[in-house]
Amino acid sequence: MRKIASLALVSVVAAGAFVAAQPKARHNKVIALLEAKQPVFGLYAPSNRRFPGPPGSAPATPPPPQKSPAQLAQEAAAYKLSDFVFDGSMEGGMDRAYPAFAEFSKALAGAGILVKQPSLHLTHPMIVKTPELRPDLAGAQAAIGKQLNLGVSGVMLVTVETAEEARAGIAAMRFKSKGGVRPDDVGTAPAVWGMSEADYRKKADVWPLNPEGELINWTIVESKKGLENLKEIAAVPGIGVLWPGAGTLRGVFSTQGADGKRVLDEAAWENAIQSVLAACKANKIACGFPANANDIETRMKQGFNVFVMNWGDAGFKTVEAGRKIAGRADTSQ
Numbered sequence: 001m002r003k004i005a006s007l008a009l010v011s012v013v014a015a016g017a018f019v020a021a022q023p024k025a026r027h028n029k030v031i032a033l034l035e036a037k038q039p040v041f042g043l044y045a046p047s048n049r050r051f052p053g054p055p056g057s058a059p060a061t062p063p064p065p066q067k068s069p070a071q072l073a074q075e076a077a078a079y080k081l082s083d084f085v086f087d088g089s090m091e092g093g094m095d096r097a098y099p100a101f102a103e104f105s106k107a108l109a110g111a112g113i114l115v116k117q118p119s120l121h122l123t124h125p126m127i128v129k130t131p132e133l134r135p136d137l138a139g140a141q142a143a144i145g146k147q148l149n150l151g152v153s154g155v156m157l158v159t160v161e162t163a164e165e166a167r168a169g170i171a172a173m174r175f176k177s178k179g180g181v182r183p184d185d186v187g188t189a190p191a192v193w194g195m196s197e198a199d200y201r202k203k204a205d206v207w208p209l210n211p212e213g214e215l216i217n218w219t220i221v222e223s224k225k226g227l228e229n230l231k232e233i234a235a236v237p238g239i240g241v242l243w244p245g246a247g248t249l250r251g252v253f254s255t256q257g258a259d260g261k262r263v264l265d266e267a268a269w270e271n272a273i274q275s276v277l278a279a280c281k282a283n284k285i286a287c288g289f290p291a292n293a294n295d296i297e298t299r300m301k302q303g304f305n306v307f308v309m310n311w312g313d314a315g316f317k318t319v320e321a322g323r324k325i326a327g328r329a330d331t332s333q
Contacts, residue, residue: 240286
């Protein structure tokens, strides 16, 4: 009886969002899963813990030894249930975060994530946030090119507020020969992807604009202006996954109470999330959500199908719960 109930739960999820199929061979695992109508589960890259405090003050407990980029990369690669590695460190600017991420990405590439059999692919493709496209569009587009040159497989555009911004971000992911604005330089990306420069140039294009492309665009809407323009944003060709910025939107739909505490308008917040989901469904594109173990089943039933979780035990439990619901418990799936 328990087995029947479990199968029924999987069927409910599948009826709402997925018609599962065996993923075909792709270099980018995220794209392969989406083409097969299967949900995708990934984690933020592991990082050294921070101990904030007043300048010059000592933390209450000594911080643990700092891990090297190679150690962090080994940790990320060792967790086999993650479909991708996500990094949001460059959202606030490239100057501070890019050097550390460059070291991490090099170490991750050397941690055995490139597999040649049965087909050439990355077990943990890297997806990164890029700096806001406003107010320096040219600078943001150049930043995207630098990120791609490290061998990342996807870029998330943050705080997108207009369709024009989404198109500009996608153009930055495409070589000029493909109609975009990405410079011809490819950096170390071909080596990370395990192929010649010529093959990389052929495959490093945005899916599903190019059905054979192996780069994926994620676009996140997390402001009232973005929500106002949601219909136009969601219709931009080349968006692979559309996201409601659930965390940022909590602040957008919160006010300060008389006692000084922030008060969330939960109904308005949830309505914003559902409006993004509705736009995803209307445009037949994947929809992402930063789930936790308490809400991933609900969000999967609603139709969200790409999930990112924080690194650590809570994130691991959420990935494992989501994969179990979707019938993806096997690490080879």
